Amino acid sequence: MSDLTRKTAAELSELMASGETSSVEITQAHLDRITATDTAVHAFLHVDTDGALAQAADVDKRRAAGEKLGPLAGVPLALKDVLTQDGVPTTAGSRILEGWKPPYDSTVVKRLKAAGIVILGKTNMDEFAMGSSTENSAYGPTHNPWDLARIPGGSGGGSSAAISAYQAPLAIGTDTGGSIRQPAAFTGTVGVKPTYGGTSRYGLIALASSLDTPGPCARTTLDAALLHEVIAGHDPMDSTSIDQPVPPVVEAARRGDVNGLRIGVVKELGGEGYQPGVEARFHEAVELLTKLGAEVVEVSCPHFQYALPAYYLILPSEASSNLAKFDAMRFGLRVGDDGENDAEQVMRLTREAGFGAEVKRRIMLGTHALSSGYYDAYYGQAQKVRTLIARDFTRAYEQVDVLVSPATPTTAFAIGDRVNDPIAMYKNDLCTIPSNLAGNAAASFPVGLADEDGLPVGFHVMAPVMRDDLLYQVGAALESALADQWGGVLMSKAPELEVTR
Amino acid sequence: MTVVADVLPIDDALAQYDPVMGLEVHVELNTKSKMFCGCPTEFGAEPNTQTCPVCLGLPGALPVVNAVGVESAIKIGLALNCEIAEWCRFARKNYFYPDMPKNFQTSQYDEPIAFNGWTDVVVDGETYRIEIERAHMEEDTGKSLHVGGATGRIHGASHSLVDYNRAGIPLIEIVTKTIEVPGEKAAAVARALVSQLRDLLLSIGVSDVRMDQGSLRCDANVSLKPKGSTTLGTRTETKNVNSFRSVERAITYEITRQAAILSSGGKILQETRHWHEDTGITTSGREKSDADDYRYFPEPDLVPIAPSREWVESLRATLPEAPSLRRARLQTEWGFTDLEMRDVINGGAVEYIVRTVELGVDAAAAKKWWLGELARAANESGKDLGDLGVGPAEVAEVQKLVDEGALNDKLARQVFDGLVKGEGTPAEIMAARGLALVSDDSALIEAIDRAIAANPDVVEKVNSGKPAAAGALIGAVMKDMRGQADAAKVRELLNTKLGI
Amino acid sequence: MPSITREEVAHLARLARIELSDDELDHLAPQLDQIIGLVAQVSDVAAEDIPPTSHALPLSNVMRKDENVPCLTPEQALSGAPAAEDQRFRVPRILSEEA
C-alpha cells in the first residue's frame, strides 16, 4: 500500500469504500506521521490518539455492518484548538485555558462526528486567534513545513501546517481577518472562509463575534468542498446562522469551469508593499483564468484601504468583551487565590498571568475604543467604514461574479521577524480583512512559488454572500490547469520533512 | 463604611426640601426557559442544576432569544402605554462581577423595546400620572452565598459560593422618568406605583411577581431640591428594595437622611446605597466612579428585533383593560363605596380580592379578610400581603367553611392566624386548635338546658312577652360552648325550646 | 494626533481587570499610541449620513420557542471550576456589592 498520508480525503474515501483499507489504518498512519514530524512542525497542541482510533474503529464497524456512510466517513481531520470538543482539552492557544476540558461539543464538531470524520487532535494557533503567524500561541510557535525557520501564518497556522506536513488530509480553521486564508497561502494549501453565518459559531471560542467564521482547510479544492458541505448549514444555536440551503460547493469543485465567468481584479490590492514574486504568480493565474474563458476586468474598491483600521477597532472592541469571561471564577486558570486577595484582585492577577502580550494589547485597545467619550470616534466610525466597504463589494458584484487579489502581500516570513512590530504584523491581512467586514465568502488557492524565496503564493477569490460555490468553481479551474502545467498539485513540490522516530 | 447618618424628622425635611424620585423596577418573567437558553427557570432548585454552556458563559456558547421573553416585554410596554420599537437591538453592558457569567450583561441600551409610556396611580383618592421612560429586556445574574462572615453578609466573608441557576432568567427593567409629587405623598406614590405594577404584571400574566422570591426588585433614586428651586440635587440610588413597605420606608429614610446632610451644609455623594430591611436604614454601597464605564455596544451575537405591527396589535388585543377603567368596573361590581375602594387600593388588595371573588367568595367577605385579618398580620410581621403564605385559595376555603356553618367569623380569624403561622391547612388548623363549631344538636340542647336552668329570670322575661331578652340566653350558650357554636343555630333551637 | 498616556493605559487596565506591571505599562503606552494612530484614520471617511453596520448580514427576529432543553449536570457544570464547594462555584471574597 502506498503512503496513506499522501492521499487526498476523496481518495481515502474511495479506498475505504472499496475495502482496500480501513479508517483505523488511515488514522494510525496519520498518527504515526504526527509522531514522526510534529517535534519539528509543532502543529498540534493535543493529539487524541485513543479517541481518534476509537472513532475510526467505530466507522469501520459501521461500514462493515453495511451502514450508509457520508463521503468523508473515516477520514482523519485536525481541529483548530478554538472549537470545543466534549471532554478534550481546548485552550485557544492560551495559558488561561490550560487543562480546560469543555463539557460540550461545538456545532462544527457535532457535524464532524455525525459525518464519521475522525478528529486526530487540536491544532496550534495564535492565542485566541489574535495574530498572523501562530507565534502568539502560549505553547510555542508552529513551523512552516516548507521552511521550518518560517511561520506558517496565523492564527490557524497549526491547521494549515498539519495538512501541508501530511499529518492530516483535512483541517478546520476559523477566519476572523484571514486566519484560514493567510495560513493556506503560506503553506501552499486551500483555505476557505465561508459566508459569515454559513457555518455555525456555536462552540467557537469567540474572538470577534461579528467576524468569526469556521471553515475548511485541505490540500485540494474538492477536499475543501467536501468538508465545507459537512460543516455548513443552518444552526438554531447560532442566532447569526443563515437559514438557507448550503450553496452547491461540491458540485462547483467537481465542475471547475470558469468559462464566461466575470472576474474583477481589485485595483487597490496590489502594488506598493506587495512582494514581486507574489504579484507575478497572481498575474499569471489571472491570465490562466482568462485563457480558461473568464472575462477579467479591473475593479476599484476605494474604501478597502480603510478596512485595516476599521478592523483593528471592531475586532479589539468585540474581543475585549468576549474575553471578559476569562476571569478565574468558573473555569480555567486561577492565580493569586491565597485567601487574602479578593475576587477582583484574583481576576486581575489571573488575566495578567494568563494572557499574552498581544491579547492584552487588543483588550486594552478595545476597552479604549468602547469607553465613553471615544465610542463615536472609534467604534461608531469603524462601523460606518464597514458600511462603505460592504457598498464597495455590492457595487463591484454588480459588474463581476467574483473579485480576486493576492491572498497576502508577501510569502511566509521568518519566525521572530515581526513579533515586536504589531503594525507590520497587522498588514499581513490587508487583502483578507474586507471580506470579513462585509461577511462575504472568500478563499485562498495555491498558485505557485515566489521566485525570490521559493515559498507558496496564495490566490484570493472573493464571492458574494452565499455564493461560496463560485470560490470552488474558480479554485478547481485553477487547480486542474496548474496541475497540468506542473504535473501535480503545488504541495507535491514541498520539501520532504525530516522524520524523527 | 456603614456610618449611620443622622436624619431629620420627615416633616422638617419636607418643610425645607422637595423630593425628586425615579424608580427602576426589575421583573423576572415567568417563561419556561431562560432568556437566551433552554434551561428551566424554576425557583429554589438545587444549586447549579439549571445551567448550560450558554447561561454559564462557557467559552464558545452563544445566546438565542426567547420569543416569549420578547412577547412579554411588548405586553408590559403596551400595558404601560409605551410605544413599541419598530426595530431594536440588544447591547452588552460590560462590567466584571463574579455572579455574572460573561462579565457583561446582555441588555438593551439606547434602543429599548418599549419607551415613552405612562401609568396612573391613585393615592388617597388622588390620581398621579407616572411617566415611563422605557421598559427593556435583559437577563438576571447568578446568586452568591457569602461564607465566613456574620449572617451571610458580603462584609467580612472569607469567600463566596455561586449558584448560576438564576443566571439568564429573563428580566424586564422598567424605568420611570423623574417623579415629582407633593413631598408628603412621595413615598406613598412610589409604593402605590410598585403595587400597581405588581397588579398589572399579574393581570397580564407575564410574571408570578413573588417579591419574597425576588421576582420583582426595585431600585429607588432619590434627590432633594430646596423648596421652590428648580435645580435637581445629587441623587442616590438605593438598591434592592424588595417589598411595597420597603419602598415607602426606604424613600422616606433617604429623604430624611439627605435632608439632614443638606441642612447642615453637607453634600450628597452620588452613590449606590443599600436598604436594610431589619434596621430600616440605607448604607453607602459604592461611589459612582469612572469604573462605571459600561462600554455598551450592540450585542454581535444577536440580531435585531423588529416586531411587526401585526404582532404588536395582536398582543395588544390580549391585554386586560386599563387599571383605572378596571378599578371603576370592579368598584361597581363589588358594590364598594369610594372610601371602601380607596382602602382596598391603598391596602394593595385589589388583585387578591379579584382572585378570591373568582373563587366564588362574596366581595364584601373577601374585602373583610384581606383588609382585616390578613392586612393586620402583614403589618405585624412587616411583610407584604402577597408574602404571607395565604392566598385567595385559602381565603375561599375558610369562607366556605363559614358559609357551611363549620366556622364563624371569630373562629375563622383564628384559622387565618394559624395559616399565617404555617400550621397547615384550614382543616388541620381547626383540628389542632379545636376550632370546629359544634353542630351536634344534642350538645347544643344540653347547653341550652343548662342556660335555661341557670337563668330563670331571663326565661321569665321571655315568657312575659319580651322575646328580645332571649339574646342573653344565646350569649350564655355561646359562652358555654366557648364560642364554637353557630349563633343562628343556637337561636333556632332555643326558640323551639321556648316556643317562640 | 491621538495620544494615550501611561495613566490612561493604567485606567484601561483597571477597567479590563488586568494587573499590568510597570514594565508592561511602559511598553504598552507607546504601542497603543502607535496603533491608535493607525486606526484613527477611520475618522477620515464615513460622513454623518452613513449608517453603521454592526452585523454583516441583515438578519432580524431570530428567536427560539420558549421550551426547555436538557441542562448540564451539576458535575459537568462544575467540572472546570478552579474551586467548588457544596455544588457551587467557590470564588474569593467579594468586596463590593454588585454594580
Ligand SMILES: [Mg+2]
Ligand atoms: Mg438593568
Ligand SMILES: [Zn+2]
Ligand atoms: Zn442555560
